[in-house]
Amino acid sequence: MTAIFWKEMADHLGRRRFLLTFLLILFGFLWGMFILFREVQGSGVSTGEFLFLSLFTNSSGVLPPVLFYLGFFGPLVGIALGFDAINSERTQGTLAKLLSQPIHRDAVFNGKFLAGLTTLGIVLTAIVLSIVGMGMFVMGYAPQGEEIIRIVGFSIVTVVYLAFWLAMAMTCSIFFRNAVTSALVSLGLWLMATFLIALLIAPALAELAVPEVSDLTQQVSRESWQLWISRISPSQLFNEAAQILLNPEARFTGVLSAERASQLMRVQATPISAGQSLQLVWPHIVVVFSMVAALIGVSYTKFLREEIRS
Amino acid sequence: MAPLVETSSLTKHYGSIKAVDGLNLKMNPGEVYGFLGPNGSGKSTTILMLLGMTEPTSGTVSVAGHDPTRDPTAVKRQVGYLPEAVGFYPDLTGRRNLLYTAELNGISKSDAEHKVEEVLHMVQLEEAGHRPAGQYSRGMRQRLGLADVLLKEPKLVILDDPTLGLDPAGIQWLLGLIEEMAKQKGIAVFLSSHQLHEVQRICDRVGIMSRGKMVLEGTVSDLTAAQxxxxxxxxxxxxxxxxxxxxxxxxxxxxxxxxxxxxxxxxxxxxxxxxxxxxxxxxxxxxxxxxxxxNRSLEEIYLRYFQEPADGEG
Structure with missing residues (x-):
C-alpha cells in the first residue's frame, strides 16, 4: 500500500494537479490577508481578545470569512483529487495490470484515499499557517494556548469534512466508468449539499411540517425543523462545528426558545473553554466522520467484489 | 511433476450465459500453451478465474499450487499477467512505470533498478524507456507490458491476446521474444489468441475453445494427424x-x-x-x-471452430 500511496502523492503534488492546489493555497492566503488588513485598518472591528480566530470568522464587508472560503472551495479540491481515482485507471488500462500484482485490492483504494487525504491536509495546513503566520507578522504577537487549540481543532474538523468529499468523489469514480460523469455527479452532490438543502429543501420541508406561523413557538418549531433537516448535509454540520470552534462566545448549536435565550443572555459575555466548545460540536464531528466511513464501506463492497475486465 | 495449472470442470455463468462450461485444463511447468478461440469463447473469463480476479460459479482451479479464489495474492506473486489492452501511466516514463510495478511486487529499490534495465534490454526499449509511456506506439506498449510481466520473475506468464492490433512484423518479433523468454528462462507461457496461424509455431500444445468449451487439445502435429x-x-x-x-x-x-x-x-x-x-x-x-x-487440415480446424458466429462476451 505504501507504494501506491507514494505514487499517488507524486501524482497529486506532481505537475498534473499541483497548479490547482497551489492556486487554492494562494487564494486562501490572499483572502486571509485581505481580511487581516481590513481589520488592522478598521481596528475595532476585531473582537480584540481572540484576534487570530477572528481572522477566520470575520468578513470584511466585501469578502465572506476565510471559513466560508474553506467550506466552499475545499470540497472542490477533495472532488478534484478523487473523481477519477479508479475510473482513470480503468480507461488507461492500468487497473487490470495493477490488480494482477500481489497486493490486496483494498490497498489500491486505501493508498489512493490516504494520499488524497494527506494532500488535503497539506493544502489546509499551508493555508491556515500562512494566514496565522502573516497575522503574527502584522500584529506582532503570537496566538495563545486557547487559540492554538481552537485553530488546530478547526483544522482537524475541516480535514474530516474534506475527507467526506474525497470519499464521495472516489465512490463516484468506482460507480461511474466515465470520468466526466463521475465529476458531474460529484459536483451535483456538492451543489446539493452546499446550496440546495440549506436554501430550498430544508425550508420547503419545514414549511410542510409547520404550515402556520402565528406565534413564537411555531416560529421556533419551524426553525428547528429546518435546522434538523439541513443537518443531512455535511456542509451544514461543518459550518456549525467550525463556527462554534472558532467562536469562544458561541455556546449553543440549535435554535433557541425565547426562554432559553434570555437565560443565556446573562452568561453570554464570558467565553467558554476550547474543551467545552469541542463538546458542543462533538456530535457533528462524529456524524461527518461516520458519513466518511459509510462512503468507504460502500466503495469497498462495490470495488472488492467487482470483476475487472480490461 | 505436478501441473502448474489445473482446472477441473471449471464453470462460469453470467446470468443465463455460460461463458466457461466445464473446462478441464492442465499445463506443465515450462510449457508454452496456446489458448485459442474466437472472440467470446470464454478465453478471457478463464484467465480471470486463473488469476482469482473473478470467482468461478463451480469447479476448481489450482495455479502453482494455490487456489486463486482463496489466495489470489500467492498466485499473483508467481504469475505475470499481461491484460488484453495493457495500459501505462501516460505521464510517467516507461522506466518509472516498471519501477512502480517492481515496488508493488516488493522488490527492493537497488534490485529494482538493476532488474528494470535487464527487462528493458530484453524488449529493446532501453532508449524509449526515458520517454513518457503516453507517447508509445501500440507495439511498444506490448513490449513494455512484456517487460512489466517479466520483472517479478514469474513461473507462469499469462498473455491475453498479446498480438492484437500489431502489424505482422511486430507480431513476429513479439512471438519470437515470447519463445525466447520461455526457452531461456524456463517460464511457462499461457498464450491466449484468436490468431491460430501466428501462434501455432511457438506453442508446445494448443487448446481450442468454442462457446466456453474446450473442443480440441493437443500438440499442433497431433491435431493435424487427428483429422x-x-x-x-x-x-x-x-x-x-x-x-x-x-x-x-x-x-x-x-x-x-x-x-x-x-x-x-x-x-x-x-x-x-x-x-x-x-x-x-x-x-x-x-x-x-x-x-x-x-497444412490444409489445421486450417480446416480453424475454420470449423473459429468461424462460428460468436456471441456472448470475451
Missing part, C-alpha cells in the same frame, strides 16, 4: 511444367492426387513428401520457384 480429412498438401511452383514432371510426381508412394494449374502444382497425399518432390524436380532439371506444405 480424418487430413494428410498433407504440398504446393509447388516451377518455371515450366511438363507432363513427365506431373507423371513422376503422381508416382510418389504417399501421393493421392496431383493437381496442376499451369506452373502451379498442388500435391496432396498422406504425408509430407517435400523431400521426394524436390528430388524429382531436380532430376527433371526444372527450375523450382517455390515449395511448401500448406
Amino acid at each position: 480424418e480429412s487430413g494428410g498433407y498438401e504440398v504446393y509447388l511452383e516451377v518455371e515450366k511444367s511438363s507432363k513427365s514432371l506431373i507423371g513422376a510426381l503422381s508416382e510418389i508412394k504417399s501421393v493421392k492426387n496431383v493437381n496442376a494449374n499451369k506452373t502451379k502444382i498442388t500435391i496432396s497425399g498422406t504425408e509430407d513428401c517435400r523431400h521426394q518432390v524436390s528430388t524429382i524436380v531436380f532430376e527433371q532439371k526444372v527450375r523450382m520457384l517455390e515449395l511448401r506444405t500448406s
Whole structure:
C-alpha cells in the first residue's frame, strides 16, 4: 500500500494537479490577508481578545470569512483529487495490470484515499499557517494556548469534512466508468449539499411540517425543523462545528426558545473553554466522520467484489 | 511433476450465459500453451478465474499450487499477467512505470533498478524507456507490458491476446521474444489468441475453445494427424511444367492426387513428401520457384471452430 500511496502523492503534488492546489493555497492566503488588513485598518472591528480566530470568522464587508472560503472551495479540491481515482485507471488500462500484482485490492483504494487525504491536509495546513503566520507578522504577537487549540481543532474538523468529499468523489469514480460523469455527479452532490438543502429543501420541508406561523413557538418549531433537516448535509454540520470552534462566545448549536435565550443572555459575555466548545460540536464531528466511513464501506463492497475486465 | 495449472470442470455463468462450461485444463511447468478461440469463447473469463480476479460459479482451479479464489495474492506473486489492452501511466516514463510495478511486487529499490534495465534490454526499449509511456506506439506498449510481466520473475506468464492490433512484423518479433523468454528462462507461457496461424509455431500444445468449451487439445502435429480429412498438401511452383514432371510426381508412394494449374502444382497425399518432390524436380532439371506444405487440415480446424458466429462476451 505504501507504494501506491507514494505514487499517488507524486501524482497529486506532481505537475498534473499541483497548479490547482497551489492556486487554492494562494487564494486562501490572499483572502486571509485581505481580511487581516481590513481589520488592522478598521481596528475595532476585531473582537480584540481572540484576534487570530477572528481572522477566520470575520468578513470584511466585501469578502465572506476565510471559513466560508474553506467550506466552499475545499470540497472542490477533495472532488478534484478523487473523481477519477479508479475510473482513470480503468480507461488507461492500468487497473487490470495493477490488480494482477500481489497486493490486496483494498490497498489500491486505501493508498489512493490516504494520499488524497494527506494532500488535503497539506493544502489546509499551508493555508491556515500562512494566514496565522502573516497575522503574527502584522500584529506582532503570537496566538495563545486557547487559540492554538481552537485553530488546530478547526483544522482537524475541516480535514474530516474534506475527507467526506474525497470519499464521495472516489465512490463516484468506482460507480461511474466515465470520468466526466463521475465529476458531474460529484459536483451535483456538492451543489446539493452546499446550496440546495440549506436554501430550498430544508425550508420547503419545514414549511410542510409547520404550515402556520402565528406565534413564537411555531416560529421556533419551524426553525428547528429546518435546522434538523439541513443537518443531512455535511456542509451544514461543518459550518456549525467550525463556527462554534472558532467562536469562544458561541455556546449553543440549535435554535433557541425565547426562554432559553434570555437565560443565556446573562452568561453570554464570558467565553467558554476550547474543551467545552469541542463538546458542543462533538456530535457533528462524529456524524461527518461516520458519513466518511459509510462512503468507504460502500466503495469497498462495490470495488472488492467487482470483476475487472480490461 | 505436478501441473502448474489445473482446472477441473471449471464453470462460469453470467446470468443465463455460460461463458466457461466445464473446462478441464492442465499445463506443465515450462510449457508454452496456446489458448485459442474466437472472440467470446470464454478465453478471457478463464484467465480471470486463473488469476482469482473473478470467482468461478463451480469447479476448481489450482495455479502453482494455490487456489486463486482463496489466495489470489500467492498466485499473483508467481504469475505475470499481461491484460488484453495493457495500459501505462501516460505521464510517467516507461522506466518509472516498471519501477512502480517492481515496488508493488516488493522488490527492493537497488534490485529494482538493476532488474528494470535487464527487462528493458530484453524488449529493446532501453532508449524509449526515458520517454513518457503516453507517447508509445501500440507495439511498444506490448513490449513494455512484456517487460512489466517479466520483472517479478514469474513461473507462469499469462498473455491475453498479446498480438492484437500489431502489424505482422511486430507480431513476429513479439512471438519470437515470447519463445525466447520461455526457452531461456524456463517460464511457462499461457498464450491466449484468436490468431491460430501466428501462434501455432511457438506453442508446445494448443487448446481450442468454442462457446466456453474446450473442443480440441493437443500438440499442433497431433491435431493435424487427428483429422480424418487430413494428410498433407504440398504446393509447388516451377518455371515450366511438363507432363513427365506431373507423371513422376503422381508416382510418389504417399501421393493421392496431383493437381496442376499451369506452373502451379498442388500435391496432396498422406504425408509430407517435400523431400521426394524436390528430388524429382531436380532430376527433371526444372527450375523450382517455390515449395511448401500448406497444412490444409489445421486450417480446416480453424475454420470449423473459429468461424462460428460468436456471441456472448470475451
